[in-house]
Amino acid sequence: MTRLLALLGVLLLSTLVHAQFQFFEQMFGGGGGQERSQEDHNGPSDSVWYQRHYDGARCSKYLCPGTLACVHFPHHCPCAFPDEEEKFELGDGSKICVSKGGFKPGEAARKVELARKGLL
Structure with a gap:
């Protein structure tokens, strides 16, 4: 019984840690290149990000x-x-x-x- 509780605790803890790292990865642009990094944003003016969000916005x-x-x-x-x-x-x-x-x-x-x- 103690081993089962310990195993469940380890699984719960690893799930929480994984979720936390996914949150920070998405928050700070590490999501597999889906969003441009802050370094890329310091380049010349580029309206692609804005156009993509504008075109994807739903508004009637x-x-x-x-x-x-x-x-x-x-x-x-x-x-x-x-x-x-x-x-x-x-x-x-x-x-x-x-x-x-x-x-x-x-x-x-x-x-x-x-x-x-x-x-x-």
């Missing part, structure tokens, strides 16, 4: 080109970096993302309005 509405989010209207697209950017929906049905840049709350919105009026 509007697919946001910057984030690949699926939304009802283009001006509903989120900013790619919401912690660093503020989103502004413009009156023409479009949107822009503006760097918060350390401004006080509402300061970026004020500057966008001034720029829209031609005062900045």
Whole structure:
């Protein structure tokens, strides 16, 4: 009985270790060459990765080109970096993302309005 429990423990432990290594292998690009490594990404500009993900995205509405989010209207697209950017929906049905840049709350919105009026 003790041998059986020890064998089950070893099998369970080896399964967990194997799963953990598979996770890290996929996470850091060691998945058999399926994804490009970080070193390859430092080469010249190449849009193949983006095009592959864009073409493979499933969306029956509007697919946001910057984030690949699926939304009802283009001006509903989120900013790619919401912690660093503020989103502004413009009156023409479009949107822009503006760097918060350390401004006080509402300061970026004020500057966008001034720029829209031609005062900045």
